Amino acid sequence: MISYDKQYFIGRFSSLQTEELLQSLLVKELCDEAVVAIDEILQSRGVVGHALELQKQGAIKAFFRKSSATNQCDFCGRSRNPLWNWTRDGAQKFCGKQCFERARLMEASVDIPLDVVLDHAASMRFGPCPVCAKVGSTVEMRHAHYVFSVVLFAYHESSHVLACRRCGIKRNVLAAISCFLLGWWSLAGLFSTPVQIYRNVRLAKSPDVDVPSKDLISQARMDLAVNFRKLDLGHEIRGIVGGRPRSGGASAAVER
Numbered sequence: 646m647i648s649y650d651k652q653y654f655i656g657r658f659s660s661l662q663t664e665e666l667l668q669s670l671l672v673k674e675l676c677d678e679a680v681v682a683i684d685e686i687l688q689s690r691g692v693v694g695h696a697l698e699l700q701k702q703g704a705i706k707a708f709f710r711k712s713s714a715t716n717q718c719d720f721c722g723r724s725r726n727p728l729w730n731w732t733r734d735g736a737q738k739f740c741g742k743q744c745f746e747r748a749r750l751m752e753a754s755v756d757i758p759l760d761v762v763l764d765h766a767a768s769m770r771f772g773p774c775p776v777c778a779k780v781g782s783t784v785e786m787r788h789a790h791y792v793f794s795v796v797l798f799a800y801h802e803s804s805h806v807l808a809c810r811r812c813g814i815k816r817n818v819l820a821a822i823s824c825f826l827l828g829w830w831s832l833a834g835l836f837s838t839p840v841q842i843y844r845n846v847r848l849a850k851s852p853d854v855d856v857p858s859k860d861l862i863s864q865a866r867m868d869l870a871v872n873f874r875k876l877d878l879g880h881e882i883r884g885i886v887g888g889r890p891r892s893g894g895a896s897a898a899v900e901r
């Protein structure tokens with residue numbers, strides 16, 4: 646496998662605008678060498694400390710306002726047919742109202758300080774399971790993978806839900822059974838069914854880590870943004886984030 650060193654990435658990224666660099670850093674999955682290269686370029690431009698944090702926030706917000714010329718939703722990236730009835734806002738287009746609202750909530754949630762988000766993620770983690778309502782098993786974002794196939798086509802799907810470990814294992818077992826029953830019926834399915842079954846088994850067997858996952862933290866951000874909006878503070882988040890949310894931030898009202 647070809648691997649690139651830091652100098653390669655410095656050469657490749659140097660011509661990018663600071664905002665583009667920050668978006669790459671925050672949104673894309675980059676290898677360690679690429680991350681170090683971007684850090685060095687930012688330092689050489691004097692983007693460090695508080696200035697860096699502010700520019701990061703601006704870059705994420707700009708990311709949620711980006712529009713593409715393709716047939717893809719500007720929030721979830723899903724491709725749609727050319728005649729799709731897009732929900733439009735300025736130059737942006739979305740699959741529907743839900744993607745539009747989630748994009749705006751994600752943008753607004755950038756202003757919520759990390760310590761408030763982490764507190765909320767912790768309360769979600771040790772609170773009641775949104776699926777079975779039981780307490781005592783860690784709540785996390787639980788993923789499951791599926792494959793259905795027929796003759797020439799294999800359809801893959803991955804889904805996630807906020808749930809306790811017991812509910813997560815149950816979902817992975819059901820997903821593995823579903824793959825076993827419905828996955829094999831095409832040539833592509835013959836290859837992908839064992840992979841999808843393995844992914845579910847691995848998820849079911851992996852123990853929870855001690856810290857909230859990136860997905861849970863992201864859901865906590867979204868949850869807080871929803872709470873702020875319910876309190877009719879959606880456009881005022883910037884003004885109130887210096888203090889704690891009046892809701893106490895422990896609502897289990899999670900949008901899935």
Ligand SMILES: [Zn+2]
Nearest residue numbers: 718721740744
């Ligand atoms: Zn969408």
Ligand SMILES: [Zn+2]
Nearest residue numbers: 774777809812
């Ligand atoms: Zn549960």
